[in-house]
Amino acid sequence: MSEAGRAASEPEGFRSGFIAVVGRPNVGKSTLVNRLVGRKVSITSSRPQTTRNPIRGVRNGEGYQAVFVDTPGSQKPRDTLRHRMQEQVLESLSESDAILFVLDASAARGGFGGGDRYVAKLVSEAETPTVACLNKVDLLARHDDALPLLAELSQMGDWRETFAISASTGRNTSALMRTVVDLLPEGPVYFPEGVVTDYPETFIISEFIREKALGVLREEVPHAVAVEIDEVERKENVTVIYAILHVERKSQRMIVLGKNGQTIRRIGSEARREVERLLGVRIYLDLKVRVTPGWRSNRQFLERLGL
Ligand SMILES: Nc1nc2c(ncn2[C@@H]2O[C@H](COP(=O)(O)OP(=O)(O)OP(=O)(O)O)[C@@H](O)[C@H]2O)c(=O)[nH]1
Ligand SMILES: [Mg+2]
Structure with missing residues (x-):
């Protein structure tokens, strides 16, 4: 962050930080970031690899500023574009104060695949407090279908918490937001009020x-x-x-x-x-x-x- 950002008012006990949102392509990262920020800052589509660069979205609340960093879907790179996309994921992970690891419940019938495990490993290596989010639970036939997936997920890494959410309907996202704020360290106001995203x-x-x-x-x-x-x-x-x-x-x-x-x-x-x-x-x-x-x-x- 710029010096100007750091010099901004820093009320006692104020919490702030950068939260990297990572996961396989198409799991709903951008939809979740838009939901948590409360504005559309990142484009979404039904096609994998929609997001190509990290997009920052700012959420201000009582005593905190949470800066979500939406990242391109994580996968093994196959061309220069995807290689660059993965470099950006790693950069975002290394600069983050907390991580949201997003998985798609509807694509994981019968368990998670190699793609999710690949990201779980990247996330674990970042050694940053991580919340695992099982997304798209609205697409499950029964509520209970999430339970075995949540159990499997908790074995995949050392997560602070695990949530079953729907970025589309908003289910459980307020509880997720409260947990995110609890993870943030004390810090400055990075972005002035009114700034939702810092892209031109x-x-x-x-x-x-x-x-x-x-x-x-x-x-x-x-x-x-x-x-x-x-x-x-x-x-x-x-x-x-x-x-x-x-x-x-x-x-x-x-x-x-x-x-x-x-x-x-x-x-x-x-x-x-x-x-x-x-x-x-x-x-x-x-x-x-x-x-x-x-x-x-x-x-x-x-x-x-x-x-
Ligand atoms: N039913 C349902 N659909 C969802 C949910 N979250 C996201 N989607 C849909 O899943 C698709 C992918 O969403 P995105 O937010 O673009 O996914 P992403 O992880 O950012 O994808 P990449 O940028 O390509 O990595 C879109 O069609 C969304 O509408 C959810 O909670 N429930
Ligand atoms: Mg995206």
């Missing part, structure tokens, strides 16, 4: 566009999309945002454009509505699709995107 507006806009693209596109195409904001032009009664959707191949460009451009138009109109809600101004979104071969393995390109 252009990043949030690009993420909203990517979220809509993830929702509309199928199979491998979503993972081949990167969104870059080229320019934001503020006019008197409309803000024009020029964005580029990078894909890796010509065939993917055709898919993203769709027949007569209808797919890209749908992505654009869904994203526009969300961005208008965020910025509170009228938006014109100008979306272009560009073929940037192999961008996922291009370190310079990834850096340009802040990855």
